[in-house]
Amino acid sequence: MIGNRYRILCTAIVTVLVLSGAVAGYEDDSIIVFQSERDGNMEIYSTRADGTGLTRLTDHPGADISADVSADGEWIVFSSDRAGTYNLFRMRLDGTEISQLTDSSGYDFYPSWSPDGEQIVFQRSGGGDAELVVLDVESGDETVITDNNVEDLMPDWSPDGEWIVFVRGNVGGQHIVVTRPDGSGCDELTGVHFVQGAPQWSPDGSQVAFYRDAGDRNADIYVVGADGSGERRLTQNTAIDEFPIWSPQADAIAFWSMRFGDADIFILKLDQEGSSPVHLDRSSGWDGPTAWVSAPDS
Secondary structure (H helix, E strand, O other): OHHHHHHHHHHHOOOOOOOOOOOOOOOOOOEEEEEEOOOOOOEEEEEEOOOOOOEEOOOOOOOEEEEEEOOOOOEEEEEEOOOOOOEEEEEEOOOOOOEEOOOOOOEEEEEEEOOOOOEEEEEEEOOOOOEEEEEEOOOOOEEEOOOOOOOEEEEEEOOOOOOEEEEEEEOOEEEEEEEOOOOOOOEEOOOOEOEEEEEEEOOOOOEEEEEEEOOOOOOEEEEEEOOOOOOEEOOOOOOOEEEEEEOOOOOEEEEEEOOOOOOEEEEEEHHHOOOOOEEOOOOOOOEEEEEEEOOOOO
16 A cells, blocks of 8 residues: 555656647647646646647645646646645636645545536545545535545546546556446456556547556556457557546547656557657656646637
8 A cells, every 4th residue: 555655646746848849740739737846846737739838837835736627628626735635626727716625634636527527536545545535526525435445546537427447456456447436336447467557538438548567667558448348558668658648539648658767748649559659748857647638719
């Protein structure tokens, strides 16, 4: 349990993104939200997927991480220790109107919006194994939907609202699992492997992207069908590739990779599997994408 929490916190620590013009090979005005430690503490930023339009969204001495964007593109939920322990906060897509959503003595990470924007599922650690909690945004009511003696981690709500995908197990034995939003109907999508993480639904809900480390510190990006079929490996590199996110059109996946020594952001175009992914990041340090959404209407 301690090792897994250490991994969660370490993979959340990211640094500067220095962008210099549009990125060759991916021209799109959609928005990638990412976390970066460019000024000595973790903040949330956004950029267009072509590498232009860098915008800092948070500016606080606390650490701001694990951002997710609501389906209507209006709100960002994120985790922050600005009030002490890690709790959930909400802000507009432009970084305004920040408000606190949870007030826990534990550690609230990896929030994911329901498609209607009325609820948020997240991982709560502290005082035992990590469990999944569903928050009603308007009332503030919380419902714990998992309760067992293993870690339940990194949830993501399906686009149709019917399922939540997450990681279950401890380091040395984890699998990707789906459950109904009330915690019923759990089913495995993958077998047990040393480390698996960051499952995310494709925009149409037909696939789930995730990373897998077989125990050799060589994590790669995979996808599997929503019914557990058709698993395939998308990256195969000697460096670590983790934390995939889908493009709004489902034609690409962004992830962070250690290919050049530090964690940089890369974009893999799915119609060019086998080719080198686009290197979005131009800096040293750690950078991590957390959400990818269509550009707001003008």
